[in-house]
Amino acid sequence: MIVDRQGRRFRNLRVSLTAACNYACTYCVPDGKRLVAAQDELSAESMARGVAYLIEAAGIERLRITGGEPLVSPKLEVFLREVSQLGLADVSLTSNGQLLSRKLPLLLDSGIRRLNVSLDTLDATAFRAIARGGDLGAVLAGLEEARAAGVKIKLNMVPLRGQNLDQVLPLLDYCLERGFELRFIELMRMGHLARDGNGFLQQFVGMAELLAMIGQRHAFVQADAPVDATALRYEIPGQGFFGVIANESVPFCRTCSRLRLSSTGWLHGCLSSSNRHYVGDLLDKPRHQALPALQRLLVRALGDKQEVAFSGGVTVMKIIGG
Numbered sequence: 001m002i003v004d005r006q007g008r009r010f011r012n013l014r015v016s017l018t019a020a021c022n023y024a025c026t027y028c029v030p031d032g033k034r035l036v037a038a039q040d041e042l043s044a045e046s047m048a049r050g051v052a053y054l055i056e057a058a059g060i061e062r063l064r065i066t067g068g069e070p071l072v073s074p075k076l077e078v079f080l081r082e083v084s085q086l087g088l089a090d091v092s093l094t095s096n097g098q099l100l101s102r103k104l105p106l107l108l109d110s111g112i113r114r115l116n117v118s119l120d121t122l123d124a125t126a127f128r129a130i131a132r133g134g135d136l137g138a139v140l141a142g143l144e145e146a147r148a149a150g151v152k153i154k155l156n157m158v159p160l161r162g163q164n165l166d167q168v169l170p171l172l173d174y175c176l177e178r179g180f181e182l183r184f185i186e187l188m189r190m191g192h193l194a195r196d197g198n199g200f201l202q203q204f205v206g207m208a209e210l211l212a213m214i215g216q217r218h219a220f221v222q223a224d225a226p227v228d229a230t231a232l233r234y235e236i237p238g239q240g241f242f243g244v245i246a247n248e249s250v251p252f253c254r255t256c257s258r259l260r261l262s263s264t265g266w267l268h269g270c271l272s273s274s275n276r277h278y279v280g281d282l283l284d285k286p287r288h289q290a291l292p293a294l295q296r297l298l299v300r301a302l303g304d305k306q307e308v309a310f311s312g313g314v315t316v317m318k319i320i321g322g
């Protein structure tokens with residue numbers, strides 16, 4: 001097991017199945033181009049082998065499939081089939097929900113019972129302005145179907161000043177009514193926002209402001225969360241839970257257990273570091289050759305983690321997998 005001086009180790013793996021996305025969210029994609037898959041993306045089989053090797057080499061216990069948008073990827077079916085046989089404690093997926101209705105049967109057949117769906121607003125006009133693609137109605141319909149099928153759902157919202165702050169309470173009520181857990185993600189200084197400090201600061205909304213807004217409508221208390229959770233969780237007694245991923249206000253670097261594998265075969269030990277480690281070539285090698293090399297790279301990837309606080313990074317979120 002690879003452990004650092006702070007006692008951190010990799011437990012949670014996020015695999016970005018593809019860099020392609022059917023949205024081009026303003027805070028994620030700089031120029032509004034909906035991005036296509038990178039030319040040198042790994043096959044579903046190689047990526048699933050990567051997961052298997054990382055379970056062994058790093059002690060990965062939980063997998064989240066992300067992107068880009070994982071539901072647009074033709075690799076999804078094979079990848080899900082392969083990873084469902086690896087005995088992981090938890091396999092979940094993060095999606096923008098646009099294709100959820102269509103892909104729900106596949107997800108259910110593959111044993112997916114937990115989904116995070118990103119939804120920044122319930123207002124159709126604001127939705128188009130932020131996502132620069134997609135259709136709000138399709139997302140809402142997919143969410144209802146997933147809920148009816150018994151899928152546990154978390155909704156991710158990035159609060160953005162001047163764009164969707166009026167949606168904090170409506171989205172919270174929407175989630176409470178349906179048993180979804182809403183998670184507010186503080187805007188991160190990633191990609192173009194790492195270079196555009198003013199743009200970041202103009203849009204950023206911190207946890208204290210969010211909690212004050214929520215407190216005007218609901219009484220809430222802090223709830224338990226796992227030690228390495230990235231979200232602070234709150235309970236609105238009798239109604240449900242919500243969370244805040246407060247990477248700026250309450251950094252969680254000291255307990256971070258995340259490792260990321262990109263669709264082009266790079267390992268990222270930290271969102272906030274520009275270091276990355278190429279493992280694409282190792283994933284087609286037999287286990288006895290791949291594992292020792294992988295372990296050496298994992299030591300370096302763990303060393304990339306920030307000591308205390310997230311400071312941003314130039315990598316675009318849709319490449320690294322959010």
Ligand code: SAM
Nearest residue numbers: 028067068069095096118156187188317318322
């Ligand atoms: N397409 C999927 C989706 O929309 O959830 C998965 C990939 S997306 C990059 C994963 C998450 O990253 C989304 O919840 C998105 O809102 C979030 N995200 C992207 N850029 C961000 C930023 N600069 N700050 C905070 N969250 C960001």
